[in-house]
Amino acid sequence: MNAITPRPPRTRAILTVFLKEVRENLRDRRTLISAFLTGPLLGPILFVMLINFTLNRELDKAEKPLPVPVIGAEYAPNLLDALKAGGVVPGAAVADPARAVRKQDADVVLRIAPDYGKAWRKGEPVQVELFYDSSQRDAGTSVERVTRLVENYAREQGAMRLVARGLSPATAWPLQVARRDQATPQSRAVLMFAMLPYFFVITIFMGGMYLAIDLTAGERERQSLEPLFANPVPRWRILCGKLAAIGVFSTASLLISLSAFAMVGQFIPAEKIGMEIDLGLHFAAYVLLLLLPLVLLLSALQSMVAAFAKSYREAQTYLSLLMLVPIIPSAVLSFMPIKAQAWMYAVPLLGQNLGIMQLLRGDGVSAAQVGLCLAGSLLAALVAVLVTIQLYRSERLAISA
Template sequence: MNAVSLKIERSRAFVTVFLKEVKENLRDRRTIVSAFLTGPLLGPIMLVMLLNITLNREFNKAEQPLPVPVIGANYAPNLIAALKAGGIVPTAAIGNPEVAVRKQDADVVMRISPDFATSWRRGEPVQVEVIYDSSQRDANTAVERVSQLVESYARQQGAMRLVARGLAPSTAWPVTAARRDQATAQARAALMFSILPYFFVLTVFMGGMYLAIDLTAGERERQSLEPLFANPVSRWKILAGKLAAICVFSIASLLISLVAFGVVGRFIPTEKLGMELDLGLHFSGHVLLLMLPLIVLLAALQSMVAAFAKSYREAQTYVSLLMFVPVLPSILLSTMPIKAQGWMYAVPLLGQHLGIMQLLRGDGIDMQQLGLCLAGSLAAAVLGVLATVHLYQSERLAISS
């Protein structure tokens, strides 16, 4: 480190520090794994795998024959026949259906009352119990499928009763609600993939985290900051070189993540759900542009927080706590859905979240929104860098104990 520090010249301080930090950390396995593998690659692959497994399982439940225990099936043979036509396979009755669904021995159980036939002949309303446990998320598809078939059978029989009495079936439904869904295929996909904005921010954070820790707390612990600061070079040039190295790793991590999502996103069966997911070049380019000032801001914050630590391990704790900051906009918008206002785009993290969601919905982002997002995040980045520069002026920064 002493030999390297002596080579630093005033005119080339920034470039020298930048190249040194990049080369050294390219040889660090922990930094490479975190910046280029764990976040940007593992995340998209796991997300797509989980979605594919979940969706294919739900599709199978919706299309394949569904075994359902039926209690009292002999009391309503016509209803059972209608259920069979809809893909329901009635199975033997079970003794305690309530316990069975709670223990997940069955997703759903039907119970038909013994007085079903008597009430039916009298024209009285009859009830079929659909027993399930709503806390078992895996049972929702089966419950909806059985409920819809029973309701469809009820509407059909009700219409036949009205016709037998010389009345039009529409007599029972004088008013109907005609739904006009204005959501596009891309907008519906955006609802499912609303985690992507947070994921991109987290990828940027993880891409530069270990580098930021090593270039501040790590060098402080190794006592290599003091000889570096002893050079006749402005501290801000040294910091600029370190921040540039952190930003390069963060940008590379984000680019890998965008490419990974663009590739694996094609394997998500969104068309079966009536959705459309476009993660191509247009989307990736705009996300990269939106994230650029945020990358500088996060690099400055990570360096500043890590600088307060006297050891690498201590810095890991501090910076890990900082990781909770990017999740705030996602939590805010998921718990309190609000209409986006113009000023919100100027708020760092929130503006990026809103912009990426608009890109996912296919609405695009106009120049005013883009300008506010970039200007707000850039202003915050400048303040973060200035605060870190001020911290770098302190002589205590080079002292490890």
């Protein structure tokens, strides 16, 4: 009687592959740097540093003395006094104001016409010119600050003229707009953190990318897939063990990223601009719940794409292109704001983006929205896993070109 080779139990086969892959890749410096350093730590630090730099620069321009070249300053001494009271420091006149702002020698230049004083004394409307370049983002705060000071001075002088003629200043403004901003300090934080969902998704992607390449294209190139497939174990169990290893690295990367954002988020001077940011435990727990299905989906997609590659380098090229896909929902929501519909939460990546944005606003996510998000992403992940299983059944996968 021929001896029958015993088949290992299902869970033992999956666990054996899982432990093997995790153990081997813990020795791979490139995988460790990508999963635990580059994506989850470097991203949050650079993100917060950039926000801090931008906010502090804008706050400095809004609060510190602002040098502004003034042409014809001698024609409007009272206007100059009002500007000085608002923190503007009149500078020396420039010969060509248009060229000065285009060359970024000045954010804004003020020019006062020689007939300013004559027209003012007659009670006629007068005009001053502000030269600026709207394509220079750096100049926006300075332009707004000078414009506001000039307009406030104009309203004050107009009111004084009406009073001098025995009229109420309200005569000039028969209609007033009372603005009722419904934004909360926390909801305004969305303006700064619109790309945060992309950071989390790309962290998951980077956390498992090199592992996914190595476990499929890498082993194929090293010709180690064929002896692995020769074992009396169904290939789908081998794939499950590999996906579990990729998922563990991706999840660990996401947890590190959430912790990093919770820590560095405390250093953002949000309160100075009337915002409130909460990236603590409650936020992290919901983000983790929403993104867990994406761990499986991205792991399966990475393994699927790597299965088409014949070498490690070729797989890197393919996955670098796949990395552009997660940015699409964040870009769409940033440039084309839309009102969220229920079905959108069932769309992978889009549902996670909408859910995280609601958490940032402080609105929270309902059980129905979480359910749709999980169901849609899990269904997509199941399809990706089934397709990858079919690829693993191909004999060509084990053969290196």
